[in-house]
Amino acid sequence: MGTTPPSRSHVVMAFDATKDHSERELRIAINNLRVRGDILRVGDTLLMLGVLQMGYQSKACPESFGVISIRAMEEEISKKLDAYANMLQQSAEDCEDQGVIIEVKITAGFPIKNVIVQEVISSNAAWVVLGRHLRRDLKLYRWQETSIFIPCPSLCPYQTFMSVKTSTNQKSLVGATPGPRFQSKIDVVDTNAEGENELHTSLTVIQRQRRSCFHSKYSGTPLLFVACGLKTELYIQDSMTFTYHEIQLATNYFSEENLLGEGGYSRVYKGKLKDGQLIAAKVRKQESSQGFAEFNSEVSVLSFARHKNIVMLLGYFCKENLNILVYEYICNKSLHWHLFDNPENVLDWHQRRAITIGTAKGLRFLHEECRGGPIVHRGMRPSNILLTHDLVPMLGDFGLARWKINDDTLQTTILGTIGYLDPEYAENGFVSVRTDVYAFGIVLLQLISGRKIIDLESEGQHASLRQWAKPLIKKLALYELIDPRIGESHDTY
Numbered sequence: 422m423g424t425t426p427p428s429r430s431h432v433v434m435a436f437d438a439t440k441d442h443s444e445r446e447l448r449i450a451i452n453n454l455r456v457r458g459d460i461l462r463v464g465d466t467l468l469m470l471g472v473l474q475m476g477y478q479s480k481a482c483p484e485s486f487g488v489i490s491i492r493a494m495e496e497e498i499s500k501k502l503d504a505y506a507n508m509l510q511q512s513a514e515d516c517e518d519q520g521v522i523i524e525v526k527i528t529a530g531f532p533i534k535n536v537i538v539q540e541v542i543s544s545n546a547a548w549v550v551l552g553r554h555l556r557r558d559l560k561l562y563r564w565q566e567t568s569i570f571i572p573c574p575s576l577c578p579y580q581t582f583m584s585v586k587t588s589t590n591q592k593s594l595v596g597a598t599p600g601p602r603f604q605s606k607i608d609v610v611d612t613n614a615e616g617e618n619e620l621h622t623s624l625t626v627i628q629r630q631r632r633s634c635f636h637s638k639y640s641g642t643p644l645l646f647v648a649c650g651l652k653t654e655l656y657i658q659d660s661m662t663f664t665y666h667e668i669q670l671a672t673n674y675f676s677e678e679n680l681l682g683e684g685g686y687s688r689v690y691k692g693k694l695k696d697g698q699l700i701a702a703k704v705r706k707q708e709s710s711q712g713f714a715e716f717n718s719e720v721s722v723l724s725f726a727r728h729k730n731i732v733m734l735l736g737y738f739c740k741e742n743l744n745i746l747v748y749e750y751i752c753n754k755s756l757h758w759h760l761f762d763n764p765e766n767v768l769d770w771h772q773r774r775a776i777t778i779g780t781a782k783g784l785r786f787l788h789e790e791c792r793g794g795p796i797v798h799r800g801m802r803p804s805n806i807l808l809t810h811d812l813v814p815m816l817g818d819f820g821l822a823r824w825k826i827n828d829d830t831l832q833t834t835i836l837g838t839i840g841y842l843d844p845e846y847a848e849n850g851f852v853s854v855r856t857d858v859y860a861f862g863i864v865l866l867q868l869i870s871g872r873k874i875i876d877l878e879s880e881g882q883h884a885s886l887r888q889w890a891k892p893l894i895k896k897l898a899l900y901e902l903i904d905p906r907i908g909e910s911h912d913t914y
């Protein structure tokens with residue numbers, strides 16, 4: 422190998438993203454790089470650079486580089502970025518154990534070699550590893566005087582390693598203007614190369630990048646870094662940390678009077694912070710390992726899911742076996758309490774309608790608008806819908822929530838409450854946003870009818886809400902579904 426590269430901070434692994442690469446192929450390539458030990462070191466960043474040769478069209482026909490083609494490219498890049506981020510999840514976790522961060526970047530540009538060169542310069546890379554499809558292009562580079570080529574084990578599809586001198590020889594090496602290191606949106610960059618011979622071509626690049634952030638405790642966290650390169654997750658974690666003492670004081674040392682309730686995995690205490698903010702502190706039962714998974718899930722999901730119909734996580738405390746989540750306090754109990762435990766003040770039709778719409782908005786936000794991809798709540802039921810004093814619904818209890826990084830259904834352990842589980846999930850463990858939509862449908866039936874999942878006062882099949890409601894819905898006898906306690910107050914339309 423000879424020379425030691427001047428900078429060890431970045432290693433670029435470039436591949437042709439126009440071609441298909443399997444997860445296994447990428448994992449083997451990265452593993453091979455890791456086990457060598459001389460290229461990737463602790464503290465390094467491995468940039469997985471996928472190059473799409475889409476810009477070629479634009480070069481041939483620049484006027485076609487309009488809004489439509491850019492949009493198509495953006496979509497293609499986003500799709501690829503999601504797919505590769507997904508495929509690299511496991512490798513990123515492996516690398517993280519070794520102190521190496523993986524970044525994924527998809528760039529559409531032409532000519533492909535200039536795109537790589539630009540990236541090498543802008544990331545100040547110490548090494549470049551080229552995928553086999555790109556290898557033949559290597560001949561075109563004038564890098565030989567500063568490069569060392571290393572043959573790779575045959576299994577590895579990334580067959581050429583190259584060390585580049587990034588500090589002194591940048592311009593003479595490549596002759597392309599360095600692009601911005603991180604971009605916060607998709608950018609179109611046109612640069613005229615100033616280098617020699619074949620590198621005298623115009624370079625058109627559209628790119629998008631993500632930095633991997635694989636939470637060491639909750640691997641379901643998606644890649645959220647679109648381009649800015651900031652470690653958003655770490656920032657949130659640091660700023661959201663409470664001390665144990667703060668929570669102790671706020672809850673009057675977790676006194677019984679402050680106990681709001683007890684779930685399967687935790688106890689929830691009301692409290693008041695020094696600045697007057699009311700909180701609900703959810704303390705995990707130490708014996709519960711499922712509780713620890715739930716704790717991580719809530720932190721990961723609620724750190725990013727902020728919406729007017731979603732309970733806000735203010736912070737948390739986490740030390741060894743002691744995990745506490747700190748939420749804003751929601752003052753008016755749960756929908757379950759209002760529907761089933763508060764016979765004196767029955768919710769009227771309009772209130773139920775507003776609660777339905779607010780709940781649906783919270784759910785739509787999770788499924789369609791949340792940063793980082795769809796979130797499946799998996800615990801949609803009236804006891805997890807908290808109400809404010811003016812009956813605004815707030816979705817809570819994200820212990821079972823999962824990121825859904827792509828559109829495929831995800832198979833998982835079946836957790837949830839019987840009666841709200843859709844058949845696909847209950848029978849096979851396939852979870853998707855439809856899991857929540859089904860549960861929402863059941864909650865909707867409960868809001869309309871005021872009935873529990875199992876009505877102990879009814880007999881036989883009629884005891885089950887779903888079996889009771891289904892034939893009525895089928896024959897469109899919808900008025901028969903309506904809670905008799907609200908009489909004629911409903912809006913027929």
Ligand SMILES: Nc1ncnc2c1ncn2[C@@H]1O[C@H](COP(=O)(O)OP(=O)(O)OP(=O)(O)O)[C@@H](O)[C@H]1O
Nearest residue numbers: 681682683684685686689701748749750751755818
């Ligand atoms: N942010 C909050 N504000 C006010 N009360 C809350 C808040 N979060 C939870 N609670 C209340 O604390 C109690 C326990 O909540 P938790 O979510 O742990 O229980 P659960 O949903 O009943 O049970 P499980 O965890 O088994 O699903 C419930 O009565 C709930 O209404």
